Amino acid sequence: MNTDSSCLETRKVYRSFLGKLLRNYLIGLLLTVLVVGIAIVPATLSIAPGEYKRLAFVLLVSLVSMGAAEWIFFNRHIRSIREGIAAGASLDVLRRAFIQTQRLPLLTVFRILVPHQLSFSIPALLLTAWMLHEGLLTFPGSYILVAALGALLVAGMHAMLDFFLTTAAIRPMLIEFKMLAEKKFRVELDADDHVLLSIRPKFLVSGILMGTLPLLLFSLAAHIRLEQLDGGMFQNYWGWAGLILLIDSAFVYMGARLITQDIERPISQLYDAMNEIKEGRLTKVQNVYSDEFSKLVTGFNMMVSALEMREKESRAMLDSYFVTLAVALDARDPYTAGHSLRVAEYSEKIGRLCGMSSEELAIIRKSALLHDIGKIGIRDTVLLKEGRLTDEEFDQIKAHPELGENILLQIEPKEVMAPLLPGVRSHHERYDGKGYPDGLAGEEIPVLGRIIAVADAYDAMTSDRPYRRGMAPSIALSILDEGRGSQWDPVFAKVFVDHMRKQLPSIPKWGA
Known part of the structure; x- marks a missing residue:
């Protein structure tokens, strides 16, 4: 009876975990693809009303293709996790499920940037090119390249959002796998000091994406709009836009790097102090911080004093x-x-x-x-x-x-x-x-x-x-x-x- 109750609790945690992943994916999709498709495209392009229906059809076909590819890769990514919650799962199966759960945020980024992006963009580009050839759409063909670049930018924004949402969603599942291993095999599952993604690239890439992708997307929309409104103004547009993008990228990179260093410094000091303790030398950390790390260092030093x-x-x-x-x-x-x-x-x-x-x-x-x-x-x-x-x-x-x-x-x-x-x-x-x-x-x-x-x-x-x-x-x-x-x-x-x-x-x- 106790085993059955434990299995039911594990499945409940797993269902909640899947629900969070689906919810996070839909949130990212709504905030990126649909918002861009509904808000930016109509405001940017000047096309006949009838062409909107054809573009909506292109969008619908692309979304169906993307959904099919997402489903295939998502099932492949969670297969070992699903095996880990089975009642008779061995320790090796639990360990694989634990590691796969930790890798899921990175796999989510891969899924969005590769199968998601390609399964959406390829049908959309092919259908749009065919409609332009048949005269069903009348805007310039160069817009296809602009749209492909825009779709890549949107996918990058979506991947960044889903990465952090998935990172939060996997924690209850990791805890559940640790509890199962402890209860069934008296073994503690851990990462063995293995860092799948360190803070530096995580913060640098996220900061650059947050700072540059919206500006790049705006630049593409402005490119189309200015070309339609004023051809003379458009001639020098990318020289001016490129300078702005360069300055923005440099600023964002420096800001992200400084933030990363500010976070890495106390973490590195705490990690070094923990290694000292591991070697038998009780070492305290100098508390020179004025943010939440001050509380963390104070707590660490209190622990050392108690030891x-x-x-x-x-x-x-x-x-x-x-x-x-x-x-x-x-x-x-x-x-x-x-x-x-x-x-x-x-x-x-x-x-x-x-x-x-x-x-x-x-x-x-x-x-x-x-x-x-x-x-x-x-x-x-x-x-x-x-x-x-x-x-x-x-x-x-x-x-x-x-x-x-x-x-x-x-x-x-x-x-x-x-x-x-x-x-x-x-x-x-x-x-x-x-x-x-x-x-x-x-x-x-x-x-x-x-x-x-x-x-x-x-x-x-x-x-x-x-x-x-x-x-x-x-x-x-x-x-x-x-x-x-x-x-x-x-x-x-x-x-x-x-x-x-x-x-x-x-x-x-x-x-x-």
């Missing part, structure tokens, strides 16, 4: 999550309480002293907080043993970097944890290659691992253990200094040692 607030909250929550994990890990052993937090602070300090970015410092801190997370997988009898460890027990302890990496690999989203893995796995590697778990040496060891190794060693040496008291900071720093280039990275160890020695008076001594 910044949300990101701060998410970052704070994530940091709290890491700290909670570190504290929970350290709580297993009262002698290592606070170890992960201190290692994180020391590691972050090394990164800051080396001029690393805020993003890199955040990764260093998180990785250092979780560097011993693998110890969760080690039994208490081994981890909390107060005496000397056996070789087998020490091998279990040495497995904690790999265990930690495997634990973090199970956490979603994986892309958040991925930058932390090198530090967790490699913080017990030695610069001389004698560390574990991979026996890496020198620059082979990830930067995170080399930084955390220095911080971890310093905190381990200065902290109390069941089997020994913590060393004095000065002694631990001397050991780090002596081990530069062998156990620890020479650069990171030196930076840390030099900085901490300057702080020695404020560092609590062993036994204090």
Whole structure:
């Protein structure tokens, strides 16, 4: 029942869509062909009353021919759209219908300028030429060429009107296809950043058509009228009219170009800012506009502010999550309480002293907080043993970097944890290659691992253990200094040692 109701609603939207297309076409036809045929032609041509009937017959035959051609091409253009509303339409059929609906405004322009124009003009020209030959019409034969040009101008005006009317008419149909794809296939249909017709040619062509076609049409009508009234005046007519048309075209082009640039500028800035956001950089747009774009930019900046607030909250929550994990890990052993937090602070300090970015410092801190997370997988009898460890027990302890990496690999989203893995796995590697778990040496060891190794060693040496008291900071720093280039990275160890020695008076001594 629900499916039947959905199909009925889709068909209702489709019927409304067809009705709008037909209405738009008739509006364009009435505003162009019939208005020109009824208002301009009689006022321009001085012909016998009987000839009007023959011209009306020509117009009627041409309209029938045009209607037949329109119907053929229109059905061809909406065929895939009609297939898209069928109850059993597949995703590919829906996608084709969606794309075809987007193309419909351009197809409308093609239909009016080619089959519409040719199916109207060719019968009209042939019938008029025959009637002139038979003496049924008496006006000059040159008027046929003028009429052909006039018909082309009128078709251009009609195509421009129908383009924008069709652009508005297709929107409900596009929304319906998107809803169908989402409901039936859980897929979102979109244009994939594909622009069928960009703003620049749309505005330039429309502006030129609006500014020049009526003037050209007037010039043709004036040409006929002046030729009938005053032959002498007519001799210099096209030199004068051509100058006016040239000035008008230049003015219209510049105006359309300036309007286009005025609209493209904020759109381009918003698009660039959205790309920045897509790359993870929250960027606001300078609001220097005094039209509706000012509201749009203000709304965009409000959205960015909300995203910044949300990101701060998410970052704070994530940091709290890491700290909670570190504290929970350290709580297993009262002698290592606070170890992960201190290692994180020391590691972050090394990164800051080396001029690393805020993003890199955040990764260093998180990785250092979780560097011993693998110890969760080690039994208490081994981890909390107060005496000397056996070789087998020490091998279990040495497995904690790999265990930690495997634990973090199970956490979603994986892309958040991925930058932390090198530090967790490699913080017990030695610069001389004698560390574990991979026996890496020198620059082979990830930067995170080399930084955390220095911080971890310093905190381990200065902290109390069941089997020994913590060393004095000065002694631990001397050991780090002596081990530069062998156990620890020479650069990171030196930076840390030099900085901490300057702080020695404020560092609590062993036994204090």
